[in-house]
Amino acid sequence: MAVGHAFRDMPFGSIHVKIGAILFIAWAIEAWEMLILTYVAGDLATSLQIGPTQVGIAISALFLGMIPGSLLWGPIADRIGRKATCAWSFAGYGVITLLSSFAPNFETLTVARFLSGLVFSGLFTITFPYFEELLPVKSRGKASVYLAAGWPIGILAALGTSALVGGHGWRWVIAASALASLWGIVLYKVVPESPYWLARKGRNEAAHQVLQRLGARGISRDTIFTSAEGKTGSIWSLFKGKLGIITVIQILINFTFSWGYWGLQTWMPTLLQDRGLSASSSLSFIALSAVMMIPGYITASYLTGRFGRKWIFNIYVLAAGGGGAYFATASTETEMYIGMFVLAFFSLGAWGVWDTWMGELYPSATRGSGFGLGIFGQRVANTIAPSLVGFLLASTTGATSTILFINMFLFITVILGLFLPETEGRELE
Structure with missing residues (x-):
């Protein structure tokens, strides 16, 4: 029997809530780590005596490390399993991030952040596919979108850490982030391995045990589970035939969507201060925007x-793009709030749906690799966008034109999204 069929009539139970809560916090930690330097950029610049361009490079170094990391960890997750990937990624991230808090200069910090991104991308690459491979078919879309809501919680955690610890300097903020890696122990102890991966490895009895724990009923112990054929961890196979078209489109979507969101997010404190808000008011504005993301996820899930x-x-x-355009042309503080809240509500709701959709496009043997290619597209955009947007803001382009330029990438994303297949209600392969 195809292992995916065991999830067809599986009820959604407390075990799924527990797994979801653990992976939710892991996702929040990922958001926390990706944003933490943004909120202590001023102290970082003063402490290391560097300018805005170098601060942008230090922020981008994490994403630069995730570019090769996403290509490496996707195939690794398909080979060694989802659980082991999360454990090794968490452990490596904790050690390297803690060491980076002792960086004596800009060059050392940049290298350390690059290495943090290299190892941390394992967790980022596999969290969503891992959760999807443990969920009933009928609940997969709704529950997976809720997992994405860990992102605004991570933003709030980063803001809170910056507010509570930032007074002691950026080094203490980074050290506090490193301690979050201990959550990997909880994940490894509680979350079971994916039955899809176990079936592919011929570990039939272990797959039965996990499925029973997840609530599957009426399956004989004599049943031998099968999964979709495919060369495990083969990136090149993802560019062949119809799957190749899907792969190219999803990489482009990840690039354009991430550019449209991240290009604005990384420079949001600066943009708000240019519009007359104080530094503290800017952080409060961002915190309120993060809160607005949560109902965006809830509605998108439903x-x-x-x-x-x-x-x-x-x-x-499309609605997020409209909010971004309204924010760019706002002439009053009230209009700024409306535009930013619309952007936050719809863009993050869309991210929840996208993270769910992307993992469903691939069979189990290459799901990690396919998702990793998507993260690769995101990280290329994340690396380029902060520096280019910083250059545009520093030039005569102006804030309004720069925001509208960033927003254009969201409209390109909509066009690309029309060419991907629907996956709601389908069994995973």
């Missing part, structure tokens, strides 16, 4: 479960 991935994703991205 709607994607009813109407599928394609239309909800495209409508939300």
Whole structure:
């Protein structure tokens, strides 16, 4: 029997809530780590005596490390399993991040942040596919979108850490982030291995045990589970035939969508201060925006479960683009709030749907590799966007034109999203 069929009539139970909560916190830690330097950029610049361009490079170094990391960890996750990937990624991230807090200069910090991104990308690459491979078919879309809500919680955690510890300097903030890696122990102890991966490895009895724990019923112990054929961890196979078209489109979507969101997010404190808000008011504004992301996830979760991935994703991205354009042309503080809140509500709801949709496009043997290629597209955008946006803001382009330029990438994302297949209600392969 195809292992995916065991999830067809599986009820959604307390075990799924527990797994979801653990992976939710892991996802929040990922957001925390990705944003933490942004909120202590001023102290970082003063402490290391560097300018805005070098601060942008230090922020981008984490994402630069995730570019090769995402290409490496996807195939690794398909080979050694989802659980082991999370454990090794968490452990490596904790050690390297703690060491980076002692960096004596800009060059050392940049190298350390690059290495942090290299090892941390394992967790980022596999968290969503891992969760999806443990969920019932009927609940997969709704529950996976809720996992993405860990992102605004991570933003709030980064802001809170900066506010509470930032007075002691950026080094203490980074050290506090490193301690979050201990959550990997909880994940390894509680979250079971994916039955899809176990079935592919011929570990039939272990797959039965996990499925029983997840609530599968009426499956004989004599049943031998099968999974979709495919060369495990083969990136090149993802560029062949119809799957190749899907791969190219999803990489482009990850690039354009990430550029449209991240290009604005990384420079948001600066943009807000240029509009007349104080540094403390800017951080409060960002915190309120993060809160607005949560109902965006809730509505996206409900709607994607009813109407599928394609239309909800495209409508939300389009609405986010409208909010960004309104923010760019706002002439009053009230209009700024409205535009930013619309952008936050719809863009993060769209991210939740997208993270769910992307993992469903691939069979189990290459799901980690396919998701890793998507993260690769995101990280290329994350690396380029902060520096280019910083250059545009420093030039005569102006804030409004720069924001509208960033926003253009969201509209390109909508066009690309029309060409991917719907996956709601389908068994994973």
